[in-house]
Amino acid sequence: MSQAPESLTDLPTWRAESGAPAPRRVVRADDTLSADSAYRLACEGTGLLWQGDFHNARQLLQALMRRAERKPRKASKTAEAPPTPAQHFHLHRQALGQRARTLAMVLVPLNGDYTIPLRRAPDLRQACTEAWGPATGEACMVSLRELLGLVGAHEWRKKGLEIPALGDAPNNRIHPHYGVFSPVRGEYLDLVANTPLPNKTLAFDIGVGTGVLSALLAKRGVQRIVATDLDPRALTCARENLKRLQRIDKVELVQADLFPEGQAPLVVCNPPWVPARPSSPIEHAVYDEGSRMLRGFLSGLRAHLSPQGEGWLILSDLAEHLGLRSREELLGWIAEGGLTVLGRYDIRPRHGKAADASDPLHAARSQEITSLWRLGSAA
Template sequence: MTEQYVVWTENDTERRALWGSTSGAPAPRRILVADDTMKADEAYRLACEGTALLWRGDFQNARQLSKAVAARMDRKPRRDSDDPAQAFHLHRQTQGRRAQILGMLLIPLDADLSIPLRRAPDAHVAFTEAFGVTEQPSVRSLRDLLGAIGAHEWNRKGVLIPALDARIHPAFGVFSPVRGEYIDLVAAAPLPSTESAFDIGTGTGVLAAVLAARGVTEVTATDQDPRALQCARSNLDRLGYSDQVTVIEADLFPEGAAPLVVCNPPWIPAKATSPIEYAIYDPAGAMLKGFLTGVGDHLAEGGEAWLILSDIAEHLGLRTRSELHAMIAAGGLTVIDRIDVKPTHAKVSDRTDALHAARARETTSLWRLRRR
């Protein structure tokens, strides 16, 4: 990937630094140097106009300014619609605009990834994990830096998985398994065999670990994201399952067949706007279609494919149940069972959430499929 640089004028001198963005946002063209004298109203106006602010003041004051700008956005009336699909698209537009504006507050990083600002945290380890070694001064949004710090804490503390009686440690850019209902489904469904299994799109490796914990002798876990592959290997090694589970890079399926093939694809057929969102949003439902189309060729005789999928897309008007059944049939598959569970995450009961009506009706299912 070609490196991008930001250019700005400071003390009558043109300066230049490497540009970094987790979401792949282009380098801002207009940059104004700002410090603790900057007022939130002015920062909000400039950001809305497309002017980024390179912060030279106190780091903690930058965080407060970001919160104040966010509060100004929250005061604007929310655009709602009675049509679920339209409500979803309006919500995504609002989220995108919010990320764009908050991404206009920029923080300088020295070549060693330290922050040359007063009261800045020592986050060298977190930034190295997230961004790699740059060996030159760089500029990133405060939003990116806080995300990296938060991800480092998630990775350090881990997420307790009751089905494993252990913690999974998500890495930066790898979706955290905080919604445990889909894990519990895989932990409870009757296994067709303990000989071998494939875990397609393994992410943190949590489902591969659950299968290994249930006694599946050989598990092959696949992913095509380098961060996910490294994260899964680390978690499985930490849990003591590295001898049972082989993690390989693949676009969906490994070679061969297994009596059980498990996949928990992204649940919402919509465009992702950052790498981590690919765990939630599946553009045009490509991964879901790819799994259902190809899994029959990777099932051993009498084997099962387990599709773990929320019906949130149906309640958002983005996919119908009949379309899902048509995809299953087109893959030469038949449904032998469906195990349902209601999510319990906080947004289910949050009536202020723009998508509350859909979330309140959501069901997560494990579809047990076989070849016809």
């Protein structure tokens, strides 16, 4: 039986985009550590600071993924009722969180210039700089899984994502930055592309993200767009995309929580669709704890609508099928905001998970509808 690695005391600075705390215990790991031993240590919350070949570290991470994906043994049959959709969702999130914590225990060192002091390590300085900014000169250690996420984001940023609603190639690509939600769900873009515009003089884009909706509104002929976001990364990403698409002259970017000053005849918002707690900053584009952004938009919309103006709320009903929010709650928030529903356009999702029966949330996803709610001020 192999002896457990010794715990290290003199460690580089911990870096985690997710905000996760550093492992309480860190041991030295290299090519001699078996995958089973590594998995046991990782499950215990022990960080494995890699000292060997970089490619072997990636292979170890893949081995841990396979072990983490093993189906648990079925519990003995009891008289307990099956979980509700909401309970099933939260159990699924807990399982994903535990899996992420385990896989995050494979650590790699980074020098102060973002080079990796390991054999056969690739040059990831550009990916690190894009995500974290210029190197500070301070060595650190980072989860290998997070580091590989930076590489994936760098490739998306370089390649871009084709958005058919923006027109013909090559001037229809959006390049998402690290930490900014990628517009992979094309159906909500189709809703914005095809809904009749109430006015083309001015629009507010609340939560600009990559800038895709601002670009789409500009393509449709809106003369001026004021786009807001609280995240500096999103504002930088939107500015670069709008410049590339030659739409920046029509868009003013403002750092703000929800609304800019003034009123507009069209106010568009695509908030996070699922009211659950994000586990990392990156998840804020998907999960909106307590429906904070949704409720803030609905409660403040009327004050920012011009007379006869429209607010466009783009929202999936997935949360309703998961039992996390009811249609009655949504309609109640609309009424409380002094708003009325002028109309609604619906579309079925086209993404792969909607038809994937093996997805743990397939029952809810198979019923999902994305809607563009046209809202106006109540009389």
